[in-house]
Amino acid sequence: MKISEIASWYHDIKNHNLTYDSFICTYEKVNLDILLDINTVPFQLTIISHETGEVLTLSVECGYEVQAYLSSADLNTLRSILKVPNGNKYPFSPTAFFRFLTEHFPNHIMESKVSYQVLSKLYHFEEKNRPYYWHLICWEKYPESGKHATLKNKEKTRIRYPAIYAKIKDKDISVAYRADKRFERDIENDLQD
Numbered sequence: 001m002k003i004s005e006i007a008s009w010y011h012d013i014k015n016h017n018l019t020y021d022s023f024i025c026t027y028e029k030v031n032l033d034i035l036l037d038i039n040t041v042p043f044q045l046t047i048i049s050h051e052t053g054e055v056l057t058l059s060v061e062c063g064y065e066v067q068a069y070l071s072s073a074d075l076n077t078l079r080s081i082l083k084v085p086n087g088n089k090y091p092f093s094p095t096a097f098f099r100f101l102t103e104h105f106p107n108h109i110m111e112s113k114v115s116y117q118v119l120s121k122l123y124h125f126e127e128k129n130r131p132y133y134w135h136l137i138c139w140e141k142y143p144e145s146g147k148h149a150t151l152k153n154k155e156k157t158r159i160r161y162p163a164i165y166a167k168i169k170d171k172d173i174s175v176a177y178r179a180d181k182r183f184e185r186d187i188e189n190d191l192q193d
Contacts, residue, residue: 001065001067001098002064003064003066003098003101003105004064005064005105006036006043006045006064007064008105008106008107009108010036010064012106017162017166018109019037019039019158020035020036020039021035021036021109022034022035022036022110022113022114023104023105023110024050025101027100028083030049030050030051030081030082030083031049031051032048032049032050033114033118034048034101035048039158042059042060043060044057044059044060045057045058046058046122047078048081048114052081053117054081055077055122056074056077056081066098069094070094075094079092082097116131116160119159119160123155123159125155125156125159126150126152126153126156127177130179131177131179132178132181133160133161133164133175133178136168136173136174136175136176137173137174138172138173139174140172149172149174150174154168154169156175157175161175
């Protein structure tokens with residue numbers, strides 16, 4: 001199913017130098033976060049239940065094509081997210097749900113943000129119990145350590161702090177995280193070149 005309405009949203013995400021965005025919508029009295037991650041190939045469109053945190057991720061292929069015919073496992077997950085009872089006497093059309101989404105995709109980035117707990121589950125963050133920025137570690141200064149920035153650390157930073165990620169994505173720099181926000185350092189000072 002082609003969802004060309006994603007194009008405007010995608011371009012605005014790109015224009016703001018972000019790699020993902022989300023918006024909140026309600027379908028049949030069920031509150032959902034819809035997340036579009038454009039840093040993956042193919043793009044990922046993720047549907048997240050506010051109530052249960054259940055997640056369904058779909059690929060957005062070239063030309064903004066989303067697979068409308070779901071596997072039985074994905075169909076069951078979508079039914080669960082949308083609170084649709086199983087059984088033949090409860091007709092359910094994923095196509096109708098996708099049409100609803102198509103009508104509600106934003107044309108520009110939104111202010112809503114998915115909770116850290118859901119993002120952590122979605123992206124398998126390292127150190128899930130440490131969500132808050134603390135400081136940068138420039139590994140080039142410590143060659144004797146033999147350590148380097150990890151992909152997991154870059155991914156966590158991309159999602160949590162896109163502005164920091166934009167500055168360090170091509171450098172051997174990691175972000176150190178803390179469990180307690182009270183000790184979070186001033187990010188702007190660390191971003192100065």
